[in-house]
Amino acid sequence: MIRLEKRPQPSKLWTGLTPLLAVVLTMIVGGIMFAALGKPPLEAIRTIFWDPLFHPQFASYSRPQLLVKAGPLILIAIGLSVGFRAGIWNIGAEGQYIIGAVTGAAVGLAFYPSESVLLFPLMVVAGALGGWAWAMIPALLKTRFGTNEILVSLMLVYVAENILASASSSWLRNPEGQGFPGSRNFKQWPAVFNDELIANTGMHWGVVAALIAVIGAYVLMARHIQGFNIRLTGEAPRAARFSGVNPVRIVLLCLGISGALAGMAGLFEVTGPAGQISIDFGSGYGFTAIIVAFLGRLNPFGILLAGLLMALTYIGGELAQLMLGLPGASIQLFQGMLLFFLLATDVFTNYRIRFVGREVA
Amino acid sequence: MDPVLLVASIMVSATPILLAAIGELVTEKSGVLNLGVEGMMITGAVMGFAIAVSSGSPLLGFLGAAVASAVLSLSFGFLTQYLLSNQVATGLGLTLVGLGLSALIGSNYEGQRAPSLPKLDIPVLGDIPLLGRMLFAHDFVVYLSLALVVAVWAFLKYTRAGLILRAVGEDHESAHALGYKVVRVRMAAIAFGGACAGLGGAYVSLVRVPQWTEGMTAGAGWIALAIVVFSSWRPLGVLIGAYLFGGVTVIQLNLQAAGTTVPVELLSMSPYLITILVLVVISARGAHGAPASLGRPFHATS
Numbered sequence: 001m002i003r004l005e006k007r008p009q010p011s012k013l014w015t016g017l018t019p020l021l022a023v024v025l026t027m028i029v030g031g032i033m034f035a036a037l038g039k040p041p042l043e044a045i046r047t048i049f050w051d052p053l054f055h056p057q058f059a060s061y062s063r064p065q066l067l068v069k070a071g072p073l074i075l076i077a078i079g080l081s082v083g084f085r086a087g088i089w090n091i092g093a094e095g096q097y098i099i100g101a102v103t104g105a106a107v108g109l110a111f112y113p114s115e116s117v118l119l120f121p122l123m124v125v126a127g128a129l130g131g132w133a134w135a136m137i138p139a140l141l142k143t144r145f146g147t148n149e150i151l152v153s154l155m156l157v158y159v160a161e162n163i164l165a166s167a168s169s170s171w172l173r174n175p176e177g178q179g180f181p182g183s184r185n186f187k188q189w190p191a192v193f194n195d196e197l198i199a200n201t202g203m204h205w206g207v208v209a210a211l212i213a214v215i216g217a218y219v220l221m222a223r224h225i226q227g228f229n230i231r232l233t234g235e236a237p238r239a240a241r242f243s244g245v246n247p248v249r250i251v252l253l254c255l256g257i258s259g260a261l262a263g264m265a266g267l268f269e270v271t272g273p274a275g276q277i278s279i280d281f282g283s284g285y286g287f288t289a290i291i292v293a294f295l296g297r298l299n300p301f302g303i304l305l306a307g308l309l310m311a312l313t314y315i316g317g318e319l320a321q322l323m324l325g326l327p328g329a330s331i332q333l334f335q336g337m338l339l340f341f342l343l344a345t346d347v348f349t350n351y352r353i354r355f356v357g358r359e360v361a
Numbered sequence: 362m363d364p365v366l367l368v369a370s371i372m373v374s375a376t377p378i379l380l381a382a383i384g385e386l387v388t389e390k391s392g393v394l395n396l397g398v399e400g401m402m403i404t405g406a407v408m409g410f411a412i413a414v415s416s417g418s419p420l421l422g423f424l425g426a427a428v429a430s431a432v433l434s435l436s437f438g439f440l441t442q443y444l445l446s447n448q449v450a451t452g453l454g455l456t457l458v459g460l461g462l463s464a465l466i467g468s469n470y471e472g473q474r475a476p477s478l479p480k481l482d483i484p485v486l487g488d489i490p491l492l493g494r495m496l497f498a499h500d501f502v503v504y505l506s507l508a509l510v511v512a513v514w515a516f517l518k519y520t521r522a523g524l525i526l527r528a529v530g531e532d533h534e535s536a537h538a539l540g541y542k543v544v545r546v547r548m549a550a551i552a553f554g555g556a557c558a559g560l561g562g563a564y565v566s567l568v569r570v571p572q573w574t575e576g577m578t579a580g581a582g583w584i585a586l587a588i589v590v591f592s593s594w595r596p597l598g599v600l601i602g603a604y605l606f607g608g609v610t611v612i613q614l615n616l617q618a619a620g621t622t623v624p625v626e627l628l629s630m631s632p633y634l635i636t637i638l639v640l641v642v643i644s645a646r647g648a649h650g651a652p653a654s655l656g657r658p659f660h661a662t663s
Contacts, residue, residue, distance in 0.1 A: 004445070006660065089449055141637075145645040150396065150449070151587050152640060155633040158580050166626035290453055327468050329575075333461030339454040340436070343446040351445065 004351040014349040022342035048316030064202030071207040072265040074307035076289035078213040079258030081298040087234040092153030093262040094286025095160035096131040100263020101270040103130025131263015139255035143248045183277035194272035206268025217300040375607025377561040381585035384557025391550035392530035392654035396452025399582025400459020401430040402562035407463040409563025419478040426563035427556040434555025475571040514596035530652035533659040593650040
């Protein structure tokens with residue numbers, strides 16, 4: 001008989017090992033899945049995880065994409081991880097990302113065609129504030145009425161998608177766009193175009209912000225009293241209350257941080273890689289970032305690595321679609337499985353497995 | 362508009378959410394919070410559609426959808442009950458897996474039409490003027506969903522098994538001490554919730570739309586979760602919540618079709634806004650009634 005024995009403390013070794021184990025398991029099961037789809041499994045795995053970085057022909061195009069995709073994922077996941085540590089489940093980052101992009105773009109377009117150098121920083125602030133305000137809705141409803149933040153933040157994603165649709169088809173529509181939906185293209189407006197900072201690296205301001213967020217989150221969680229309070233609230237809510245931690249403030253802080261970072265990610269995306277507000281701007285980064293946060297073990301540096309890995313699966317998935325005709329949806333399933341296997345193998349982190357003989361009850 | 366058509370379309374629009382919510386109610390009553398309803402619904406939608414199209418039988422489609430989603434939900438059960446993973450995270454994972462899986466399977470079925478589900482002609486009742494066409498001329502799934510509400514209500518209130526299920530949900534330590542198999546009861550409740558969500562999803566793809574498009578459940582699973590909260594964990598409350606929600610959806614769709622001056626986007630976001638509003642009202646009132654062990658992991662130490 002197998003018996004689980006709770007460890008007094010989570011195992012440090014297994015905390016680091018489980019993400020790797022989850023990746024290996026996902027590769028195995030994913031390979032079986034690809035074989036079932038009639039695709040060569042080993043080639044598919046290689047195309048997803050190896051070719052984007054090292055293929056002689058494609059790597060020069062796909063390598064910069066790695067940072068382009070990882071930037072928003074890391075930025076959003078860092079914010080989410082702070083809340084998850086406190087047991088506050090913001091799963092509506094996708095909505096905050098969209099609203100951040102819309103408010104930031106709206107502020108910028110209000111000054112069109114200004115060439116001021118202050119405009120882009122102003123848009124970043126507006127984007128962050130937009131995401132922050134959108135996250136404050138579930139935060140205030142939770143602190144004021146005790147409403148479940150999971151459901152409210154998720155519902156607000158659908159509301160945000162409708163606001164996005166209305167922005168791109170009416171009030172932010174390009175007046176010179178012949179009536180087509182979609183805002184002005186920021187790529188043709190040098191003052192606000194969030195271009196690559198170093199050519200062919202994919203490094204834009206959003207990636208810089210993501211790196212700053214990683215360091216900031218590390219300092220907050222490991223060195224700052226508020227970080228300690230956040231962790232305490234998550235691990236021992238009663239103890240936190242006895243030691244004078246204000247739960248209302250923690251909720252507002254956690255949701256505020258994650259909303260602002262997601263909003264900022266949206267703004268960097270709309271002024272950079274996406275280029276404009278359009279109906280299909282919401283690309284699911286807000287949901288994938290949940291996987292990134294867990295795969296990175298809610299640890300800032302872990303999230304950095306997890307974000308890069310998840311970006312790799314996006315790019316590799318597109319490559320596999322192109323070269324092997326693998327359905328695009330299989331990558332989505334691949335990413336979901338990764339989270340599932342991670343949660344499954346996490347049992348080793350928190351429990352010791354004991355094999356015992358059958359006892360008489 | 363025609364009141365007969367209005368009531369009939371409200372019933373059709375409420376049925377998927379009602380099915381998913383009544384299943385989730387049973388799962389939550391056993392103390393398990395499964396946030397993967399959306400993933401199980403969309404899996405049911407695609408499996409039901411695929412099976413119905415290839416077999417030509419909608420009935421087989423519904424059956425297949427229920428089985429597929431129940432199996433999927435058992436993966437959630439295995440992780441949360443045996444490997445003691447976090448229920449919130451695992452439920453989210455289930456939704457992401459379900460969305461990916463359904464998109465993968467469904468890509469071959471886009472643009473096809475499902476075989477239609479015959480309407481039941483209930484003798485005598487169906488011949489009542491007005492009321493007959495309004496209430497007694499639907500397909501069997503509508504009645505199945507209503508029967509399930511009654512069955513779940515009776516099961517929880519009057520049967521010994523229902524009492525055990527509630528005991529497990531209220532206090533798993535005590536239930537365990539009394540010798541009840543906490544984990545097994547919960548696995549059964551999870552599977553029931555999965556099967557119901559699968560039926561609900563299949564109703565969307567086989568009757569309501571009836572076509573397969575990616576992501577077609579559009580948050581219905583999350584709304585079902587909200588309705589369970591709204592109901593204060595009572596079957597009758599689930600029924601009222603689902604029909605209220607169905608009503609809102611139908612009215613906003615009719616307003617869109619009628620071309621009012623209200624922007625389309627505002628109308629399409631209204632169901633979600635109303636759900637938030639309802640959640641706020643319910644939580645502000647403070648009457649909760651949530652099972653005491655809801656979402657807490659159970660690890661038998663002896």
